[in-house]
Amino acid sequence: MFRGFLIYFYRGFIRNWQCAIINIFGLSAGLSCTIIITLYSLDEFMYDRFHADAEQIYRFNTRYGPQNEAVPLGPYILNEHLLANIPEIRGTVRIRPEYGDDFWFRYGDRNYVDQGFLLADSNFFSFFSFPLIQGDPGQVLSEPNSIVITESAAKRIFGDRDPFGETILVQGMYPATVTGIMEDFPRHSHFQASIIANNEIARNYASFLFGHWGNFSWHYYLKLADHVDHERVAGKITDMVYEIVPEIAEIAHFGLQPLLDIRLHSERIVWDIDSHGHSTLLHGLIAAAIIILLLASVNYINLYTVQATTRKKEIAIRKVMGAGPGGIFLRSITESFIYIVISFIIALGMVEILLPVVNELSGKMLDPAMLFSFPTWTVAMATILLFTFLSGFYPAIVANRFQPISIFRGGGDIPAVNRLPAGSFKLKFRHILIVFQFCCATALIILTLSVNRQIRYMMDVDYGYRDSGLFVVNNPVGEDRESRFYNLKNILEQHTEIDIVTAGYNVPTERLSSFTHIRMPGDDHEVLTGIVYVDIDYFSALGSEIVAGRFFDPEYRLDTVNSIVINRTAARALGTSPGEIIGKDLISQNSDENLHVIGVIEDIHFFSLHELITPMLFIAGNQPQTYEKILISANKVNLSEAIDKARDVWQEEYGHYPFNFSIIEEKRTGQYSRENQTQKVTGLFMTLAIVISLMGLYSLASFIINARVKEIAVRKVMGAGRLTISRMVFAEFTMLVSLSVVVAWPLAWFVLSRWLENFAYRQDLNYFYFLAAALISLAAAWISILFQANKAASVNPAKILKYQ
Numbered sequence: 001m002f003r004g005f006l007i008y009f010y011r012g013f014i015r016n017w018q019c020a021i022i023n024i025f026g027l028s029a030g031l032s033c034t035i036i037i038t039l040y041s042l043d044e045f046m047y048d049r050f051h052a053d054a055e056q057i058y059r060f061n062t063r064y065g066p067q068n069e070a071v072p073l074g075p076y077i078l079n080e081h082l083l084a085n086i087p088e089i090r091g092t093v094r095i096r097p098e099y100g101d102d103f104w105f106r107y108g109d110r111n112y113v114d115q116g117f118l119l120a121d122s123n124f125f126s127f128f129s130f131p132l133i134q135g136d137p138g139q140v141l142s143e144p145n146s147i148v149i150t151e152s153a154a155k156r157i158f159g160d161r162d163p164f165g166e167t168i169l170v171q172g173m174y175p176a177t178v179t180g181i182m183e184d185f186p187r188h189s190h191f192q193a194s195i196i197a198n199n200e201i202a203r204n205y206a207s208f209l210f211g212h213w214g215n216f217s218w219h220y221y222l223k224l225a226d227h228v229d230h231e232r233v234a235g236k237i238t239d240m241v242y243e244i245v246p247e248i249a250e251i252a253h254f255g256l257q258p259l260l261d262i263r264l265h266s267e268r269i270v271w272d273i274d275s276h277g278h279s280t281l282l283h284g285l286i287a288a289a290i291i292i293l294l295l296a297s298v299n300y301i302n303l304y305t306v307q308a309t310t311r312k313k314e315i316a317i318r319k320v321m322g323a324g325p326g327g328i329f330l331r332s333i334t335e336s337f338i339y340i341v342i343s344f345i346i347a348l349g350m351v352e353i354l355l356p357v358v359n360e361l362s363g364k365m366l367d368p369a370m371l372f373s374f375p376t377w378t379v380a381m382a383t384i385l386l387f388t389f390l391s392g393f394y395p396a397i398v399a400n401r402f403q404p405i406s407i408f409r410g411g412g413d414i415p416a417v418n419r420l421p422a423g424s425f426k427l428k429f430r431h432i433l434i435v436f437q438f439c440c441a442t443a444l445i446i447l448t449l450s451v452n453r454q455i456r457y458m459m460d461v462d463y464g465y466r467d468s469g470l471f472v473v474n475n476p477v478g479e480d481r482e483s484r485f486y487n488l489k490n491i492l493e494q495h496t497e498i499d500i501v502t503a504g505y506n507v508p509t510e511r512l513s514s515f516t517h518i519r520m521p522g523d524d525h526e527v528l529t530g531i532v533y534v535d536i537d538y539f540s541a542l543g544s545e546i547v548a549g550r551f552f553d554p555e556y557r558l559d560t561v562n563s564i565v566i567n568r569t570a571a572r573a574l575g576t577s578p579g580e581i582i583g584k585d586l587i588s589q590n591s592d593e594n595l596h597v598i599g600v601i602e603d604i605h606f607f608s609l610h611e612l613i614t615p616m617l618f619i620a621g622n623q624p625q626t627y628e629k630i631l632i633s634a635n636k637v638n639l640s641e642a643i644d645k646a647r648d649v650w651q652e653e654y655g656h657y658p659f660n661f662s663i664i665e666e667k668r669t670g671q672y673s674r675e676n677q678t679q680k681v682t683g684l685f686m687t688l689a690i691v692i693s694l695m696g697l698y699s700l701a702s703f704i705i706n707a708r709v710k711e712i713a714v715r716k717v718m719g720a721g722r723l724t725i726s727r728m729v730f731a732e733f734t735m736l737v738s739l740s741v742v743v744a745w746p747l748a749w750f751v752l753s754r755w756l757e758n759f760a761y762r763q764d765l766n767y768f769y770f771l772a773a774a775l776i777s778l779a780a781a782w783i784s785i786l787f788q789a790n791k792a793a794s795v796n797p798a799k800i801l802k803y804q
Contacts, residue, residue, distance in 0.1 A: 135180025
């Protein structure tokens with residue numbers, strides 16, 4: 001029997017090879033998208049599941065700071081109180097990544113800036129399930145100067161030597177000994193590391209991290225007992241902190257986040273330990289896969305029913321020979337199944353080709369081997385069966401409605417289309433399908449245009465500084481940090497490639513990390529304000545705009561004592577205008593002396609447009625924090641020449657320190673990596689949806705013209721010209737596309753409004769894009785049916801009506 005089905009399929013394929021190829025292309029495209037998005041989704045959901053007690057592990061997400069932001073941090077000193085006072089907590093571990101901005105180490109005669117250096121409690125390897133190659137999980141970090149290193153890091157640092165027992169010098173002077181070797185971190189860990197060190201080693205160079213309740217610098221992970229309400233435990237933690245240090249509890253609220261939620265539900269968390277996924281993008285991809293599958297299924301239904309009208313006599317003969325509804329239904333389902341299996345095989349090849357492109361767009365490392373995993377095949381088989389049913393069910397109903405007696409008498413191509421309600425229903429159902437297709441396509445066009453507009457706005461908006469030609473060199477911790485800066489400034493500013501060399505505690509593209517409360521004398525209203533310690537030339541290098549007053553000036557001795565410059569937002573928050581506050585004194589909780597305002601600058605977007613600008617004050621002076629970042633402004637278009645010159649001078653003067661730099665413009669662009677991914681993905685799916693929709697429209701045009709060929713012939717006999725016939729065809733499809741546009745507009749508006757809520761600074765929706773999307777959809781529809789309209793206008797009435 002199956003052999004008969006194959007022969008039947010083959011003959012149908014040969015007779016209608018054009019429609020068959022369109023069918024297979026649409027199905028293959030839909031299935032390949034579904035497979036790729038399935039692989040992407042499975043990869044996202046696999047994060048952190050390799051830990052033995054993953055479902056019992058939680059981390060702190062503390063509401064803290066001037067904007068009540070969620071930060072995954074807590075004070076080091078809190079740990080002893082957790083274990084002593086909250087019995088639901090079975091264990092804790094604290095970790096802290098040491099970023100290359102301030103951190104480095106030495107082995108032999110080489111210096112290393114390693115972004116994977118992680119400080120951790122001694123129970124790190126017994127708390128988590130990271131695999132060790134050499135060493136006891138409970139003992140490898142027991143000594144204050146012990147470290148564990150990954151295989152790849154060991155090869156990079158020690159070469160072919162056995163790393164066990166080797167010593168490196170943290171910050172160039174504090175010895176740490178390798179006491180364990182571990183496999184490289186699993187890719188599906190929400191944080192990565194190459195060297196794990198006992199956190200006690202940090203007491204040598206950063207003792208301030210350990211003893212202060214207000215220093216939120218450690219990532220906390222808690223392992224709770226089974227069946228414990230983590231929100232109740234979080235409430236206990238907050239109550240306990242309130243009893244011990246009420247001044248901290250007033251500005252911090254402790255929450256707990258499940259370990260398995262960290263990857264996909266951390267969009268609103270700042271100071272995260274590593275990059276994370278994007279649940280909104282993932283849900284959008286899943287929705288796109290479902291939509292594209294439905295579009296491909298609609299295409300198949302339309303094209304199959306078009307073919308059915310040309311095979312009506314064959315179906316009628318089968319019915320006369322005894323084929324019942326079940327047999328017709330089984331044949332339709334089997335034909336759909338064969339089409340889908342062929343399309344699935346082609347889709348696998350398309351996935352193999354497209355995966356490298358997807359990996360580049362998403363930043364992932366999706367492996368083709370994942371195609372053969374059990375979850376992937378389960379989803380694939382379920383999709384094939386569902387797709388077979390969806391695609392074969394309606395065509396089977398159409399075929400079963402053919403009446404042999406009507407067909408053998410020369411009845412219409414689609415029985416009683418103009419006479420019976422059933423035929424009218426079929427036509428309306430096809431209208432619904434095409435409206436659905438173009439609704440999706442139009443909405444995707446609007447989304448793509450609007451996402452591109454917001455991204456262009458973010459790239460082109462005035463951030464309050466010039467980012468081109470600026471780069472930052474990290475100035476390592478040490479007693480000579482200040483003298484090192486001034487020495488480099490004197491040397492570098494003599495070179496023509498470099499304009500200004502300055503310094504600051506923070507530079508644009510970084511989050512502020514120091515705050516104080518300020519107020520006007522005699523006013524109880526306090527404003528929480530970010531503090532940035534800067535060198536005198538800081539604003540000149542940034543190209544900042546002065547609104548009122550003046551910048552810091554080396555000619556004024558008091559500028560480095562108690563004078564400050566504030567931003568426009570700080571002046572507004574204090575209830576004054578920029579001009580009024582010049583010359584006034586402010587009271588700060590961090591200073592015994594009043595701060596004298598000498599200038600107000602235009603706001604600087606220190607971070608991305610996702611967040612509001614905070615009130616800021618800038619202090620010029622000789623504080624150690626001032627010289628943490630060396631900010632260099634190049635006066636040449638070729639930034640690389642200035643970087644090379646700075647590197648050469650650095651190596652000559654301070655070669656024992658690593659030269660670690662970053663380019664401001666690149667860092668600012670990197671803040672919108674998710675938006676760029678969204679832009680590329682929406683553009684890809686927009687194109688695919690439009691192509692599939694146009695194929696569906698082509699099939700529907702073919703169906704309607706085949707169904708109305710005698711009507712068109714009669715109209716021509718009655719005097720209708722080519723223009724009249726073409727206008728009739730175009731008018732019907734224009735109505736369908738216009739209806740789809742009306743449905744797509746509110747849907748696109750809703751999705752865009754929700755997406756734009758992620759940005760504190762955004763452009764309002766441009767309704768011209770809604771109109772443009774409608775025109776694009778209409779133009780694409782007219783082009784796709786142009787051939788069919790010409791075919792209808794070219795009908796020879798004599799040939800159609802000669803037997804009537």
